[in-house]
Amino acid sequence: xxRSRKILQKVFASLLFIxxxxxxxxxFAADGEALFKANCANCHKPLEDYTGPKLQGARxxxxxxxxxxxxxxxxxxxxxxxxxxxxxxxxYGARMTQFQLKNDEIKAILDYADAYKAPxxxxxxxxxxAPAEDNSLLFGILTLVLAVIxxxxxxxxxxxRKLSDQKDGILRSEPVPFxxxxxxxxxAVLVLFCLGGYITxxxxxxxxxxxxxxPEQPIYYSHKVHAGTNQISCLYCHGGSQDSxxxxxxxxxxxxxxxxxxxxxxxxxxxxxNGQQVNGTAEIQKLxxxxxxxxxxxxxxxxxxxxxxxxxxxLPDHVYFNHSQHVKVGKQQCQTCHGPIQExxxxxxxxxxxxxxxxxxxxxxxxxxxxxxxGEGNKFYSIYEKFHKDIKAGKMDSVTxxxxxxxxxxxxxx
Amino acid sequence: MKKINILTxxxxxxxxxxxITGCVDSKRQPGKIYMPDMAYSRALETYSQLNxxxxxxxxxxxxxxxxxxxxxxxxxxAVGELFAYxxxxxxxxxKLSAEIKNPLPSLTxxxxxxxxxxxxxxxxxxxxxxxxxxxxxxxxxxxxANLTAPQYVAMADGTMYHSxxxxxxxxxxxASQLSRKQRWMIVHYIRTLQPKADGNSTxxxxxxxxxxxxxxxxxxxxxx
Numbered sequence: 001x002x003r004s005r006k007i008l009q010k011v012f013a014s015l016l017f018i019x020x021x022x023x024x025x026x027x028f029a030a031d032g033e034a035l036f037k038a039n040c041a042n043c044h045k046p047l048e049d050y051t052g053p054k055l056q057g058a059r060x061x062x063x064x065x066x067x068x069x070x071x072x073x074x075x076x077x078x079x080x081x082x083x084x085x086x087x088x089x090x091x092y093g094a095r096m097t098q099f100q101l102k103n104d105e106i107k108a109i110l111d112y113a114d115a116y117k118a119p120x121x122x123x124x125x126x127x128x129x130a131p132a133e134d135n136s137l138l139f140g141i142l143t144l145v146l147a148v149i150x151x152x153x154x155x156x157x158x159x160x161r162k163l164s165d166q167k168d169g170i171l172r173s174e175p176v177p178f179x180x181x182x183x184x185x186x187x188a189v190l191v192l193f194c195l196g197g198y199i200t201x202x203x204x205x206x207x208x209x210x211x212x213x214x215p216e217q218p219i220y221y222s223h224k225v226h227a228g229t230n231q232i233s234c235l236y237c238h239g240g241s242q243d244s245x246x247x248x249x250x251x252x253x254x255x256x257x258x259x260x261x262x263x264x265x266x267x268x269x270x271x272x273x274n275g276q277q278v279n280g281t282a283e284i285q286k287l288x289x290x291x292x293x294x295x296x297x298x299x300x301x302x303x304x305x306x307x308x309x310x311x312x313x314x315l316p317d318h319v320y321f322n323h324s325q326h327v328k329v330g331k332q333q334c335q336t337c338h339g340p341i342q343e344x345x346x347x348x349x350x351x352x353x354x355x356x357x358x359x360x361x362x363x364x365x366x367x368x369x370x371x372x373x374x375g376e377g378n379k380f381y382s383i384y385e386k387f388h389k390d391i392k393a394g395k396m397d398s399v400t401x402x403x404x405x406x407x408x409x410x411x412x413x414x
Numbered sequence: 415m416k417k418i419n420i421l422t423x424x425x426x427x428x429x430x431x432x433x434i435t436g437c438v439d440s441k442r443q444p445g446k447i448y449m450p451d452m453a454y455s456r457a458l459e460t461y462s463q464l465n466x467x468x469x470x471x472x473x474x475x476x477x478x479x480x481x482x483x484x485x486x487x488x489x490x491x492a493v494g495e496l497f498a499y500x501x502x503x504x505x506x507x508x509k510l511s512a513e514i515k516n517p518l519p520s521l522t523x524x525x526x527x528x529x530x531x532x533x534x535x536x537x538x539x540x541x542x543x544x545x546x547x548x549x550x551x552x553x554x555x556x557x558x559a560n561l562t563a564p565q566y567v568a569m570a571d572g573t574m575y576h577s578x579x580x581x582x583x584x585x586x587x588x589a590s591q592l593s594r595k596q597r598w599m600i601v602h603y604i605r606t607l608q609p610k611a612d613g614n615s616t617x618x619x620x621x622x623x624x625x626x627x628x629x630x631x632x633x634x635x636x637x638x
Contacts, residue, residue, distance in 0.1 A: 192426060208447035215442055231550040233535040239591050246460045257586030261555040314444075317455040348441065 032112025035105055037340050039333060046116035052092055055113035069106050072099050076376055100366040100398070208316075214348035215310040219290075220283045222270055228342040229267060234334045241323040241334070249309055252291045259287055263295050270345060312349050313338075319355075320412050329378065330401075331368060336361075362406040366398045496594040503580040514572025518598045529603040532596055536588060545607035555584055567608045574601045 240248030265280020292302030339350025470479040501507035542548035545561035
């Protein structure tokens with residue numbers, strides 16, 4: 001009797017432990033939605049033609065189901081040779097950017113587009129990441145239910161034992177109440193210890209990372225309105241990211257390029273997270289205060305002063321990071337590091353900006369390696385003799401950032 | 415029993431502390447860091463606040479404090495940059511600008527692609543990718559110039575540059591976003607968007623550009 005009880009307890013404890021560990025484990029499979037948003041959403045929509053064709057049903061329209069996989073990674077060469085690609089260029093008039101995505105990533109994107117349904121009209125427009133949240137909630141409830149059942153079973157077990165003992169006439173001392181029962185206490189301690197340890201370690205790792213940092217800015221500037229609804233290119237305001245180490249914060253005169261004419265906000269209402277509605281027109285007035293602009297006279301009649309935006313993304317002093325290196329040479333999209341910025345009413349830090357995060361991308365990203373025969377790619381890489389030989393011999397098909405020294409310490413720490 | 419009591423207290427404390435520190439909604443705060451002097455640069459970086467007691471942007475105080483106003487010295491030109499555009503931002507300058515010729519030779523295929531990219535970032539937002547004033551913001555700002563309209567086909571390169579440089583009507587100055595060279599490149603690019611004399615918008619060719627220039631020249635001679 002005692003033995004079966006022990007086994008039951010052990011099973012229960014391990015069940016709890018497993019549930020605890022798996023609770024926050026996110027899936028590592030290629031996430032079509034995230035990939036789509038990071039790479040494709042600038043020019044493609046799932047359901048309608050945009051700068052490029054709609055992605056839903058792309059595989060059915062194309063000459064072969066594998067066509068898209070060849071296409072995404074070989075845009076430049078296929079535009080010269082492939083008749084279907086030429087037709088696309090003629091129809092849409094815009095060359096697609098060449099990407100370096102893995103086959104399963106492309107598949108994931110197209111699967112996402114095929115499964116995509118127009119969001120139902122209503123206040124809950126964005127359903128980003130909803131399925132993942134639903135799952136963990138489900139697991140949580142399931143664990144709780146199982147735990148309660150296990151507890152009830154344990155109680156039933158002890159009651160039954162008491163009854164059978166009474167029937168057999170065996171006298172036993174009064175059982176201790178559960179809150180003084182050593183095994184229960186031990187179990188509670190174990191669970192709390194695991195939970196506490198998990199949270200403590202995560203918090204310690206998160207120290208100094210500032211992920212999700214979303215400070216209040218002097219003006220409620222919505223990237224969703226500007227970069228999303230109005231489709232202003234990131235580089236219109238942050239042009240410095242192609243030319244310098246810093247992606248510049250636009251000076252007030254850049255805001256005034258449009259806001260000389262746009263005096264009031266007439267778009268969809270912007271609701272803050274606390275339910276307050278943002279008065280867009282009042283925010284534009286704040287801009288006029290900073291610029292010293294008089295909208296009635298249509299001229300600057302006061303001295304302007306800069307807006308003191310709060311810096312969100314901060315790398316430690318001992319790390320060198322250069323925007324132009326990544327944007328201009330590496331041809332990375334802004335969204336790769338800054339997340340779906342065109343959907344953020346208020347900007348928050350999307351990525352961890354940890355070293356592991358940097359290194360991981362350097363291991364996976366391929367450089368725009370120079371092709372000696374076609375003359376395509378970044379000519380700088382023509383000096384990498386060994387890689388050229390290896391590619392020719394078929395030993396490797398692409399060169400990652402890591403291979404050209406992108407994970408050496410002194411590339412970023414010096 | 416005592417041991418268990420100690421363990422219980424310990425577990426509760428750890429969990430409690432962790433919950434309090436970990437679950438406080440702190441997204442408005444930058445959070446704690448291990449070594450602030452390493453995380454936040456002590457050297458001056460872009461946008462770092464200058465110490466008012468040490469630095470000044472008033473040239474009269476130079477000598478007492480360190481003079482630094484973040485602007486290039488007057489009359490200096492960056493390496494690889496074109497000479498300054500000296501016509502003043504007034505009606506007289508606007509008139510005189512028609513005399514200024516585009517200092518850049520016609521664009522190579524590569525330059526044209528690069529300029530097209532710049533045009534799409536900075537100009538197409540209102541003027542539209544093909545210059546016909548159908549950009550995403552065109553309905554919001556209003557009175558957008560259709561760059562393919564006859565008056566812009568006839569407009570001198572210098573006048574176009576003048577408007578990009580200083581802004582015109584609802585358009586602001588693009589001098590802070592595009593370098594002088596890039597602004598002249600864009601003038602070249604706009605010519606490639608404009609129709610030939612027969613009014614058909616065709617592909618980008620130097621022939622077309624020449625015809626636009628010829629037409630412009632003929633307009634200029636008529637005026638003269």
